[in-house]
Amino acid sequence: MRASAKMAALAGLCTLMACAASAGERGADGKNHGRARDAVQLGPRPFYLVQDMDEGELKDALEQCTSGPFYKSDFSISHRGAPLQFPEHTREGYEAAARMGAGILECDVSFTADRELVCRHSQCDLHTTTDILAKPELAAKCSEPFSPAEFDPISGERIKTASAQCCTSDITLQEFRTLRGKMEASNPDASTVAQYLDGTPDWRTDLYSGSGTLMTHAESIALFKQLGVKMTPELKAPSVAMPYQGDYTQQAYAQQMIDEYKAAGVGPREVFPQSFNLDDVLFWQQADPLYGRQAVYLDGRVDDPAFEPSLEDFQNLAAQGVRIVAPPIFALVRLDESGRIAPSDYAIYARLAGLDIIAWSFERAGPIENLVEEGRQYYYQSVSEAMNKDGDMYEVLDVLGRDIGVLGVFSDWPASVSYYANCMKL
Structure with missing residues (x-):
């Protein structure tokens, strides 16, 4: 022992x-x-x-x-x-x-703009765990819109990380229901929304991400x-x-x-x-x-x-x-x-x-x-x-x-x- x-x-x-x-x-x-x-x-x-x-x-x-x-x-x-x-x-x-x-x-319990309870690890993780940024009408409601990464033109070093912030409290329950779940991840080097959403670590998988039912x-x-x-x-x-x-x-x-x-x-x-x-x-x-x-x-x-x-x-x-x-x-x-x-x-x-x-x-x-x-x-x-x-x-x-x-x-x-x-x- x-x-x-x-x-x-x-x-x-x-x-x-x-x-x-x-x-x-x-x-x-x-x-x-x-x-x-x-x-x-x-x-x-x-x-x-x-x-x-x-x-x-x-x-x-x-x-x-x-x-x-x-x-x-x-x-x-x-x-x-x-x-x-x-x-x-x-x-x-x-x-x-x-x-x-x-x-x-x-x-994990968070709430929407109309104060309905939903399962999300964080009130503001929709940008990394769902496809909300790929839906322009909902992405426009995010607390912080997608902002691409920026790089030094000479050294190529990243000087600004790609970012966004989308919260359950930014949208209603009806709007929440239209989202699909994805693997929790984001690409800090992304210049586009598609790249930002494509950041799953190589030790996980996107094999089951096509049908994530919230x-x-x-x-x-x-x-x-x-x-x-x-x-x-x-x-x-x-x-x-x-x-x-x-x-x-x-x-x-x-x-x-x-x-x-x-x-x-x-x-x-x-x-x-x-x-x-x-x-x-x-x-x-x-x-x-x-x-x-x-x-x-x-x-x-x-x-x-x-x-x-x-x-x-x-x-x-x-x-x-x-x-x-x-x-x-x-x-x-x-x-x-x-x-x-x-x-x-x-x-x-x-x-x-x-x-x-x-x-x-x-x-x-x-x-x-x-x-x-x-x-x-x-x-x-x-x-x-x-x-x-x-x-x-x-x-x-x-x-x-x-x-x-x-x-x-x-x-x-x-x-x-x-x-x-x-x-x-x-």
């Missing part, structure tokens, strides 16, 4: 939610079958990751599971659908995530019910001043999101509302205690170099009613004295304070080789020195899953986490 001595104190820790979920998902044979009875389809990637691992006990254990069967698991949380290969927050991406065993699917928040709820999964909506920070249009307050926005679950008949145990804004989490707990009980505080404080986790800090969060914290992966792991991946102080103190943890986001960084050199090390920045190939991601996941005991892990390709969760019976 790689856990530190302090982690040993956590051996008996099992929160009410985690224990109930574990008990409720085990079948008569004692195995974790999730909540779905039909085996899921993982595809080749998890098996590639296992084969790519260093020889050792973890690889041996994961190799024992190659024949399956595999089932849906709440430990496997879909991050924006399946955006490693599908346009994010689209019907096609959500359906792919469910087929890959994700037991919980995410809709969704409203209510439509995502209906789809998730049909797919038999739980739901984790993230209330996105508005890019416009609030109150919006005079009377649309932050609390009205937060309540509107919860009300759409009530209207659809989705019970509070099926919903994990998320926000980077602690006030949103506290509001849900006060205004709708049943739905607020599973509210997730997305902890962006870890991006501040001055932030130092402490037991007192997490105890204060718990005292305010926070039950689940969700930081990026790098905040939960570190390299120990021998250079091996181990739980971080953040993970240790959060668990000692009785908090549950969700981590994000697996399969978001792209190929691990040359991670640091290419500047993609964000999610693994605390342990990137110990990682040099894709299979090393399972070493990190194992620390999250077994040493720390996180509730679940967001992933851009849920099959990879679903494989691990089934194999380790999490």
Whole structure:
């Protein structure tokens, strides 16, 4: 066991939610079958990751599971659908995530000019995630129109990046429905709209970008019910001043999101509302205690170099009613004295304070080789020195899953986490 001595104190820790979920998902044979009875389809990637691992006990254990069967698991949380290969927050991406065993699917929630809720990672990302710039009548409504890159005529050096900004609040719901999703990307060297929209990294694909069906928040709820999964909506920070249009307050926005679950008949145990804004989490707990009980505080404080986790800090969060914290992966792991991946102080103190943890986001960084050199090390920045190939991601996941005991892990390709969760019976 790689856990530190302090982690040993956590051996008996099992929160009410985690224990109930574990008990409720085990079948008569004692195995974790999730909540779905039909085996899921993982595809080749998890098996590639296992084969790519260093020889050792973890690889041996994961190799024992190659024949399956595999089932849906709440430990496997879909991050924006399946955006490693599908346009994010689209019907096609959500359906792919469910087929890959994700037991919980995410809709990031933003609002349109007529204050309707839609699934977008950011209120102002339409220029990089949809074809809005290719529709002149809608592109004209963007907050900032497309501006081409500029280059020094002598050196050829780029002196101005191509840019645009198109927000959900720039258009109505009816106009939003005419858009198609594309892979999140833009070309900073573009001189035309077509070039700007054609910026997908070579480790992703545009193979499934031709039919990215955008969704409203209510439509995502209906789809998730049909797919038999739980739901984790993230209330996105508005890019416009609030109150919006005079009377649309932050609390009205937060309540509107919860009300759409009530209207659809989705019970509070099926919903994990998320926000980077602690006030949103506290509001849900006060205004709708049943739905607020599973509210997730997305902890962006870890991006501040001055932030130092402490037991007192997490105890204060718990005292305010926070039950689940969700930081990026790098905040939960570190390299120990021998250079091996181990739980971080953040993970240790959060668990000692009785908090549950969700981590994000697996399969978001792209190929691990040359991670640091290419500047993609964000999610693994605390342990990137110990990682040099894709299979090393399972070493990190194992620390999250077994040493720390996180509730679940967001992933851009849920099959990879679903494989691990089934194999380790999490």
